[in-house]
Structures are given as C-alpha cells and as structure tokens.
Amino acid sequence: MSTADYQNLPYELLGRYFSGEATPEEAMAVDDWIREHRDHREVYDQVAAIWDDAALQQRYQLPDRTAALQELEARLAARPPVRSMVRVGRIAADVALLVGIAAALFFAFRPYGTRKALALVMKHTGEAIRRDTLPDQSTVVLNSHSSLQYASGFQDTARLVKLLGEAWFDVTSRPDKPFIVSVGDIRVQVLGTSFNVRQSDSTIAVMVKTGAVRMSRGDSSIQVKAGQEGIYHIARKELGLTAGAFKTNQLGYATRVFNFENITLKEIAAQLEKAYGVRVVFENKALEGCTMSSTFENKPIEYVFEVISVTLNVTCRIEKDKVFISGAGCGG
Structure with missing residues (x-):
C-alpha cells in the first residue's frame, strides 16, 4: 500500500471496532471496507494481530485518546516517500508504520479491563429460503441466495440489519427504536410494518403490505405506503414509486x-x-x-x-x- 493509502485508513473506526466500542452500523462499515480490496483484508489481519499482542502486554494506564490519534496522524503525514527499487526497505518501513498504526489505535481505544467482543449475527441461504425470528421478535423470511447480518440482541439505539439479496420482514412496533434495513445505497426505515426488500443488479425494490416505510439515499427520500412499491434505480440513482399496486404472488415465497x-x-x-x-x-x-x-x-x-x-x-x-x-x- 502507498503512503496515501495508509493516510486514508479508517483508523478511528478500526480502533472502535477492535475495542468493542463500535456501533452495529460502524462494524458493518468496517466489514464493507475489508471487502473493498484484498489489501484492506491484509492490513486488517495484521493490525488485528498486533492489537491482540499489545493486549497481552498492556499493564499500565492508557494515555489520552486524542493525543494518541494526533500522534498517529502526524506520523502518517511525516512519513517520507520510499523508492520502489528498494523493496526490502519499503517492506520494513511499511511494517514499522503498520506497527505504529496498531499501537496508536490500541492506546487510543483500548478500554480498561477485558476486551468486549462485538457479536454480529450472520444468516445465509443457498437454494432454500430461511424463516427466522429476530431478537425483537420481528420475523424475517430470507429468500434463496441472500444474506442478513445484525448485532446480537439489537442493543443499539436502532434495530439495524444489513441485507444482500431479498427478504420479507414483519416488524414489531418499537417507536423508541426504529427498524432500519441497509441494502446497497438505500436505507429503509420503519417503526412497525410488513414489507419486502428485493435487490437486483439494476434496482432495489421495497413492497409494503401493511403500514408504511421511508426509503432514503442521502438527502433524497420517498414514503412507500401499504400496497405500493418503491423503486431505487441504481444506475440513475433515482427513487420513485411504480404505477399501481404490486402483485400478491411476488411475496408468496414468504407469506x-x-x-x-x-x-x-x-x-x-x-x-x-x-x-x-x-x-x-x-x-x-x-x-x-x-x-x-x-x-x-x-x-x-x-x-x-x-x-x-x-x-x-x-x-x-x-x-x-x-x-x-x-x-x-x-x-x-
């Protein structure tokens, strides 16, 4: 990885992730970042190993978090360029920088006591569909070749799930804790309703059977009511409603x-x-x-x-x- 790549590392996010302080959405963001490039996976594995080794050796009070992060940023900015022809020197410099990153993350985010594990639940399907009950007693039917992940126990301020593929949700009402489905670029937020989310290469479709949901991307959003279908066109990055009601049979796999x-x-x-x-x-x-x-x-x-x-x-x-x-x- 280049100097610019290291400077763009989400080090604060990784620190919260390793220390168990990340929210479910932040943990999913780390997961997305790891999958973006094979180099990200390699860096993640190396930092994780250094982090765990530091945990075994840590025996004294932690320094100030802000100071540690400032030190890390200064170290990244001051790193001199390394000539590509000196391969061994470059590797050594990269390893040294990586150790510095991991150490700064450790000192900035390592909590007192035992490291708290962030438990993520992941569900996958092959040819067969899967019917399941979520921690809040909402029900989900995961269509074939789809996956769903969420934080165990829904202990955050929102009930956030990340979907790849298609699923039907029948959500229990919790006005104090909204239910949010993250799928591609879209967020679907509800309080209590039943709806279906289907992701394809060109669109993300939300069909609502009861209640209403809000589909949003950035500052743009639409409300989808019972009997309606909301569509997000991925290429055009546009949200809209389809004409007329959707067909009941489209939800038959779940209902x-x-x-x-x-x-x-x-x-x-x-x-x-x-x-x-x-x-x-x-x-x-x-x-x-x-x-x-x-x-x-x-x-x-x-x-x-x-x-x-x-x-x-x-x-x-x-x-x-x-x-x-x-x-x-x-x-x-």
Whole structure:
C-alpha cells in the first residue's frame, strides 16, 4: 500500500471496532471496507494481530485518546516517500508504520479491563429460503441466495440489519427504536410494518403490505405506503414509486398467500417450491401446461395440492420434500 493509502485508513473506526466500542452500523462499515480490496483484508489481519499482542502486554494506564490519534496522524503525514527499487526497505518501513498504526489505535481505544467482543449475527441461504425470528421478535423470511447480518440482541439505539439479496420482514412496533434495513445505497426505515426488500443488479425494490416505510439515499427520500412499491434505480440513482399496486404472488415465497389467475401448473409449481421448500416432479410432462385459477391464504401444503388435484384431475403424492404429480390431467 502507498503512503496515501495508509493516510486514508479508517483508523478511528478500526480502533472502535477492535475495542468493542463500535456501533452495529460502524462494524458493518468496517466489514464493507475489508471487502473493498484484498489489501484492506491484509492490513486488517495484521493490525488485528498486533492489537491482540499489545493486549497481552498492556499493564499500565492508557494515555489520552486524542493525543494518541494526533500522534498517529502526524506520523502518517511525516512519513517520507520510499523508492520502489528498494523493496526490502519499503517492506520494513511499511511494517514499522503498520506497527505504529496498531499501537496508536490500541492506546487510543483500548478500554480498561477485558476486551468486549462485538457479536454480529450472520444468516445465509443457498437454494432454500430461511424463516427466522429476530431478537425483537420481528420475523424475517430470507429468500434463496441472500444474506442478513445484525448485532446480537439489537442493543443499539436502532434495530439495524444489513441485507444482500431479498427478504420479507414483519416488524414489531418499537417507536423508541426504529427498524432500519441497509441494502446497497438505500436505507429503509420503519417503526412497525410488513414489507419486502428485493435487490437486483439494476434496482432495489421495497413492497409494503401493511403500514408504511421511508426509503432514503442521502438527502433524497420517498414514503412507500401499504400496497405500493418503491423503486431505487441504481444506475440513475433515482427513487420513485411504480404505477399501481404490486402483485400478491411476488411475496408468496414468504407469506404463502397466492392469487393464481389462469396460469400454468408449471408456474404454480415453481412458486410453491420456494414457499414450501419442496421439489415438484411432473411424472407426466404434459401436465406442466395445464392452467388453473385459485386463491390460497397461507394454507398447509397438503391442502394446496389437494385443491390442485381436484381442479385439474391429477394425482399429487407428497413424499417428504418432494411432490409427484401424475395422471391424464387438465380437468379431463
């Protein structure tokens, strides 16, 4: 790393992180910084090792925090440039500077007594969705190939979660502690409501079923009410509302509420697979094209496939996490 890179290190943030004084949002910022570049990961690992070694040797009262940070900034500003041809000297200088950074962070932020660990909870999904209860008894349904992280116990002034992918939230009301979803450049803030957040390469969409949320990016924000969908266009960096209400089936993976209107059994099966965590096997491929209309309000999987059986004159056989569909079908 260059001198400029070292000068741009978030040393105060790292200090709070290592000492356990960082807020959940600050801890997530450190996580983002580590992922920005492989050099950041290397610096983080080295500083962490020096920090822990200093913790074992620390036996005296800590100096003033402000003075330690000022000393660090002065050391970074005064560091002389190192010629690239003197590789060994450069490495030695970088290591020495790194030790100085870690030491300054340690003395500025190391609390008395035992180091407090900042516990972050991380949830990940593969193909299957995941249903979970958060520390405040809010519920979340994490769609496939998504991740969620938050501070254990929601002990900060806000209930902050960081989302990558898609998730449905049913949030308990806590007027004194707002619930905030951080996704990409967007913050979604609520007090108590149910809504879905979906992140793609081009947009971030928030669909609200009950209550209302505020989507914001910097100084720009919009309110999204029940039945509406708010959209953030990533390339244009614009917030807006879509025309009309969103379709209920878009939330079916989480709510298990569906309104099927003259769609194929193949399309129905795909949505039921995600919502119920099953795999549908068509023993007669011709059945995939059968169409039907029906509404389901969070019904058991047995009930849903019984209705399909009667409506389309097919046989649905459930075996563990698989559903086999056979017969002549299509109402004939």
